[in-house]
Amino acid sequence: MSDMVLDKALELGKFIAESEKYKTMREKEAAMMSDVDAIALIEKFQHLQQSHQIMRMQGQELTDEQLNEVYAMEDKMMSNPLIREFAEIQEQFQKFLNQVNERISEGIEGNPPKAHSCSACGPHS
Template identity: 80%
Template sequence: MSDVVLEKALELGKLIAESDKYKTMRQKEAAMMSDVDAMMLIERFQGLQQRHQLMRMQGKELTEEQMNEVYALEDQMMANPLIREFAEIQESFQKFLNQVNERISEGIEGKPAAGHSCSTCGPRS
């Protein structure tokens, strides 16, 4: 039986990879990754995150100025249309994966997940 479950999981993975949401996300990612300005912003942000994480690991608190630097760089990133579009489709894809996980849980538990309100799932039997 576990072989069947694993085979169905592989099949589900392939269906997800064929979905419009996944394909669109990959296209937006490729566009973003090929843009020099977008990549410079992302690299700056990642460097800033690493420096701040190192500070926190050393037990240091971030100053208000450092936090404002993070917020300003996030704003700059979201002002870049390629980064913003990728972030939006990535969030949409993550919601889709959460819905898939809810349905799997529903199949395991035999009942809708608590707070389940997926309007695309159709009527309950």
């Protein structure tokens, strides 16, 4: 029985990989990663995050100025249309995966999940 479950999981993974949501996400990712400006913005943002993470690990509090620097860099990064498009489709794909997980849970539990008002989860269908 467990082999059949694993086979079905593999089959589900293949269906997801063939979905338009997944294909679109990969296309947006490729477009973003082929753009020199987008890559530079992403690298700057990641470097800033890493340096602040090191500070926090050393027990240092981030100043308001440092936090504002992160927010400003994030805004600048998200103003790039390729990065913004990828982030949006990636969020949509994550919501899709959450829906898949909810259906799997429904199959395991035998009843639909209770509705909730988690704005991060998006609308349920």
